Amino acid sequence: MSDDFTLQTETIGDTLVIKTGGYINNVAGEKISKVFSENQNSSIKNAVFDLEKSKVINSIGISYLLEVIEMLSDKNGKIVFLNLDPSVEKTFKIMGLFQFSQTAGSLDSALKELTT
Amino acid sequence: MEQNQLVEKLSLQSESFQEGFKILTKSDNFAEMAKNFRHLLRANFIITDIHLFHKKSFTTEWKDILSHDKIDPKILSFLKHDDQQTLINYNHESYNAVIVLPLTDSSYLGILLGKKLDGGEFTNFDKITLQILLQVFSSAYESFLNQKKEKKLIFDLNEKIMQLNNLIDSGIEISKYENQNNLYELALQKAASLANASSAIIKIIDKGKNNNEELFIFPNGKNPENILNSSYKIETSFDFGEKTFLFVLSEKETRKGVTNFNDLDELLLQAISRQVQTAIENDHLLKQSIEKEKMEKEFLLAAAIQQRIIPKELPKIEGFELAGINIPSKEVGGDYYDCIDLGNGIYSLIIADVTGKGISAALLVNTLNAALYSYLEFNLPLNELAEKLNKLIFNSTPPDKYITFFISILDSKSGKLDVVNAGHNPVLLLRKDGKLEKLESGGIGLGMLDLGIPYQEQNLILNTGDRLFLYTDGIPEAMNKNEEEYSDERMIDFFQKNSFANSPEFIIKMVDDVKKHVNGEPQSDDITCLILKRI
Numbered sequence: 001m002s003d004d005f006t007l008q009t010e011t012i013g014d015t016l017v018i019k020t021g022g023y024i025n026n027v028a029g030e031k032i033s034k035v036f037s038e039n040q041n042s043s044i045k046n047a048v049f050d051l052e053k054s055k056v057i058n059s060i061g062i063s064y065l066l067e068v069i070e071m072l073s074d075k076n077g078k079i080v081f082l083n084l085d086p087s088v089e090k091t092f093k094i095m096g097l098f099q100f101s102q103t104a105g106s107l108d109s110a111l112k113e114l115t116t
Numbered sequence: 117m118e119q120n121q122l123v124e125k126l127s128l129q130s131e132s133f134q135e136g137f138k139i140l141t142k143s144d145n146f147a148e149m150a151k152n153f154r155h156l157l158r159a160n161f162i163i164t165d166i167h168l169f170h171k172k173s174f175t176t177e178w179k180d181i182l183s184h185d186k187i188d189p190k191i192l193s194f195l196k197h198d199d200q201q202t203l204i205n206y207n208h209e210s211y212n213a214v215i216v217l218p219l220t221d222s223s224y225l226g227i228l229l230g231k232k233l234d235g236g237e238f239t240n241f242d243k244i245t246l247q248i249l250l251q252v253f254s255s256a257y258e259s260f261l262n263q264k265k266e267k268k269l270i271f272d273l274n275e276k277i278m279q280l281n282n283l284i285d286s287g288i289e290i291s292k293y294e295n296q297n298n299l300y301e302l303a304l305q306k307a308a309s310l311a312n313a314s315s316a317i318i319k320i321i322d323k324g325k326n327n328n329e330e331l332f333i334f335p336n337g338k339n340p341e342n343i344l345n346s347s348y349k350i351e352t353s354f355d356f357g358e359k360t361f362l363f364v365l366s367e368k369e370t371r372k373g374v375t376n377f378n379d380l381d382e383l384l385l386q387a388i389s390r391q392v393q394t395a396i397e398n399d400h401l402l403k404q405s406i407e408k409e410k411m412e413k414e415f416l417l418a419a420a421i422q423q424r425i426i427p428k429e430l431p432k433i434e435g436f437e438l439a440g441i442n443i444p445s446k447e448v449g450g451d452y453y454d455c456i457d458l459g460n461g462i463y464s465l466i467i468a469d470v471t472g473k474g475i476s477a478a479l480l481v482n483t484l485n486a487a488l489y490s491y492l493e494f495n496l497p498l499n500e501l502a503e504k505l506n507k508l509i510f511n512s513t514p515p516d517k518y519i520t521f522f523i524s525i526l527d528s529k530s531g532k533l534d535v536v537n538a539g540h541n542p543v544l545l546l547r548k549d550g551k552l553e554k555l556e557s558g559g560i561g562l563g564m565l566d567l568g569i570p571y572q573e574q575n576l577i578l579n580t581g582d583r584l585f586l587y588t589d590g591i592p593e594a595m596n597k598n599e600e601e602y603s604d605e606r607m608i609d610f611f612q613k614n615s616f617a618n619s620p621e622f623i624i625k626m627v628d629d630v631k632k633h634v635n636g637e638p639q640s641d642d643i644t645c646l647i648l649k650r651i
Contacts (some may be wrong), residue, residue, distance in 0.1 A: 059275045
């Protein structure tokens with residue numbers, strides 16, 4: 001159970017912007033994965049994750065994010081993370097997420113990054 | 117078909133086999149791989165009626181890979197096989213081929229290939245192509261499994277590095293926290309994420325407050341009872357002071373659901389708990405050290421005040437020998453003595469002891485000293501002076517603060533001695549002939565009560581050879597390690613036997629005797645005494 005987990009999505013062109021709040025664990029990972037599965041056959045190929053309100057993530061949550069990265073890589077898409085807590089950023093670095101994704105300071109710069 | 121033609125045709129197909137292998141190995145999961153394989157089979161044999169099944173082991177049930185529908189028992193009967201070898205049946209009445217392919221992980225792929233769309237026969241070329249495609253699938257499946265294993269290995273390795281790193285970081289972060297509530301929240305977040313727990317709780321039970329419980333929960337909103345009563349939980353605890361700190365993690369998460377925690381998780385939880393324990397202990401020690409430092413500063417200040425008031429040198433009184441000493445204890449008591457030259461051979465001899473220790477006692481001595489110097493200028497009778505001092509001290513101190521006080525006015529020419537004892541230990545007067553008098557009359561300690569009860573003055577004459585001994589309770593109450601007091605009896609006996617010595621010498625001997633009794637035990641109160649001898 002991840003009682004405090006919240007997820008908001010917004011589509012901007014071919015990019016799905018996801019804002020999460022709370023602990024990213026198994027249940028949260030399933031919710032994130034479901035959003036992408038539902039959009040698998042759509043024109044969505046990029047994703048921006050705003051994790052400002054998610055300060056804690058476990059390795060199960062990370063495994064879901066890795067799957068999303070792989071899914072979008074197959075579509076030649078990209079992933080950008082926003083507002084990462086320093087400890088989450090360090091965790092992502094160790095788990096190798098930044099080999100296939102980037103970080104940005106704002107949504108505008110993230111969208112700019114995705115179009116280059 | 118001629119053998120050469122067959123080889124030529126197969127070599128033309130080889131690129132498409134290789135491409136098929138690549139497509140299969142790029143599949144994200146087994147279902148996608150099966151789907152891609154079905155495309156390959158369709159393209160190669162122009163067959164749409166293709167069914168793919170999978171079973172995890174020789175003894176388990178077949179499952180339709182691409183459909184969740186229940187499998188027709190008739191179809192299942194087609195897939196019966198007696199051993200763990202590859203089965204290919206080309207002579208089936210409904211299908212061109214019925215195949216059972218053992219895979220590298222001891223699972224099986226079942227394939228039913230229906231009739232060709234053009235109604236044509238299943239040729240030798242088709243049979244060879246099928247054999248090759250089965251080999252392609254088998255190899256791709258092995259590669260797919262290896263990739264999966266490799267990914268898992270890398271993930272597991274990274275996870276361990278992450279756990280170690282986070283544990284080190286949490287130790288640093290936890291040690292920095294001054295606010296204990298934030299400390300518990302951080303510890304919960306770290307413990308839950310490190311052990312992949314779905315929730316965590318810290319329960320603090322205060323035995324000093326009727327087992328009052330305080331709960332910290334992660335994530336917010338979880339029901340604490342569900343965590344504490346979970347079938348999948350680990351816990352650890354430690355005691356500090358009167359409090360017990362219980363750490364509980366509930367439900368270890370996996371991609372397939374919740375499970376039991378392992379030994380590593382227990383170690384991680386214990387490590388986080390120890391980090392919190394160390395942080396709490398360090399915080400406690402820091403507070404103690406600040407308090408100690410504050411007290412030491414206060415004692416230094418108190419000692420400075422006391423030493424400023426107590427005379428460095430006593431006046432020389434013609435016809436008398438006067439000596440005194442004050443040895444402050446570590447905590448600095450409120451002892452005070454003085455001998456004030458009032459002119460014309462008149463002297464005031466004072467000894468006092470303020471209740472309590474430290475800065476407040478020292479400040480009260482300071483007040484007494486200042487007031488005394490002022491009042492002595494007015495040449496008041498001693499009982500009036502004591503009355504005024506009592507009012508002053510009563511009005512300027514809390515009820516638990518008072519001063520035991522002895523004052524005397526000595527006319528050194530005549531030997532006349534007027535005294536008032538305001539609640540102080542009896543002053544001892546040893547006459548030349550060995551008769552001991554205790555000077556006790558006066559009244560209550562200064563500042564104890566303000567009921568207007570008059571102080572009684574006593575008037576005496578000191579003759580040659582008479583000795584007056586003034587002391588504070590630090591002497592008779594000095595204790596050795598067996599908590600035995602030096603006692604009034606021993607002090608009086610010592611005074612009687614040794615006061616024939618000159619005054620400074622007597623004071624040194626008196627202190628030595630007290631020290632001999634306490635035998636190295638720390639001094640718990642100030643030691644103060646004065647001796648006046650008429651020579």
